[in-house]
Amino acid sequence: MELLEIRDLSVGYGKHPRPAVAHVSLQVRQGEVVSIVGESGSGKTTVIRAVMGLLPSGGRVTGGEILFEGSSLLGRTKEELRALRGSRISMIFQDSGAMINPIRRIGDQYVEYIRTHEKLSKKDAFARGVEMLERMRLPDGKNIMNSYPFQLSGGMRQRVGIAMAMTFEPRLLLADEPTSALDVTTQAQIVRQIMELRERWNTSVIIVTHNIGVAAYMADELLVMQHGKVVERGTREDVIQHPADDYTRRLLAAVPQMGGKRYVS
Numbered sequence: 001m002e003l004l005e006i007r008d009l010s011v012g013y014g015k016h017p018r019p020a021v022a023h024v025s026l027q028v029r030q031g032e033v034v035s036i037v038g039e040s041g042s043g044k045t046t047v048i049r050a051v052m053g054l055l056p057s058g059g060r061v062t063g064g065e066i067l068f069e070g071s072s073l074l075g076r077t078k079e080e081l082r083a084l085r086g087s088r089i090s091m092i093f094q095d096s097g098a099m100i101n102p103i104r105r106i107g108d109q110y111v112e113y114i115r116t117h118e119k120l121s122k123k124d125a126f127a128r129g130v131e132m133l134e135r136m137r138l139p140d141g142k143n144i145m146n147s148y149p150f151q152l153s154g155g156m157r158q159r160v161g162i163a164m165a166m167t168f169e170p171r172l173l174l175a176d177e178p179t180s181a182l183d184v185t186t187q188a189q190i191v192r193q194i195m196e197l198r199e200r201w202n203t204s205v206i207i208v209t210h211n212i213g214v215a216a217y218m219a220d221e222l223l224v225m226q227h228g229k230v231v232e233r234g235t236r237e238d239v240i241q242h243p244a245d246d247y248t249r250r251l252l253a254a255v256p257q258m259g260g261k262r263y264v265s
Contacts, residue, residue, distance in 0.1 A: 004026075005027050006064070007025055008025055010022050011043075011047075011059060012060060013059050018228070024043070025230075026047075026230075028204050028206060031203070032204050033195075033198060033205045033206075035208075035218055035219035035222050036206065036208045036223045037210065037212050037222065037225070038210065040210065042225040042228065044209075045176050051066055051068075061074055086113070090165035091175070092162050092175050094178065095158070106149065107129060107146055111125040111129060113164055114128055128167065129141070129145055129167075132164070132167050133145070133160065133163050136162055138156060138160070154182050154186065155183075155189065159190070159193070171203065173197065173204070175207040175208065178207070179191060191218060194218070205218070207219075212251045212255060219236045224247065224248045226247050232244055
């Protein structure tokens, strides 16, 4: 049985006649990495926000179904979704620093987050936070817990976001452009760490990105979206080596070459 199954999903915003997402279906098995790739406005972020129940104001699911562990996510109460988020399904964002309160120390926010989901003392929650930060290869987790977000680099803030998302070892991690705000070296480090999460905890991952090179490196299955629809899907090898859609071919052609080789596999 699939961990997550999206069936014929459509999402609209306000009174706009054209849906932002139209008839999208995908399945994610335990431990599988699925990449959704497409340019800005293609609908890829809307898909994972619909899974989390975090569509922006005016956004609504207008058709289809979202099943997690065999049960529908649609129609659940805010309390039910809040209990699920962080514990069974987690999300990391394009710039985790933007999701962290800039005037509160990392530790204050991390402790509060942990205690929202688990009955721990502040001391034990602080220790859990330090442990998770150091698992994300952030040296001196205690010092980071006592820091403000502006005192950390973009890559460090992103690791804080991943650490928080993985605190309760969720079965599904949704990653929304997690590397696009980072330099190339830090991007590679973050990608490796997300892949290590899959190896360590058998976490399933859906990564949304406009970078087909990142998508191809990470994915077991690759979906290409354009104008709210899936225009191509398949294994990494099928999509990269034998693209059927002209849009996919254009995305691949845009990947830079080094020494005559295009690094997307």
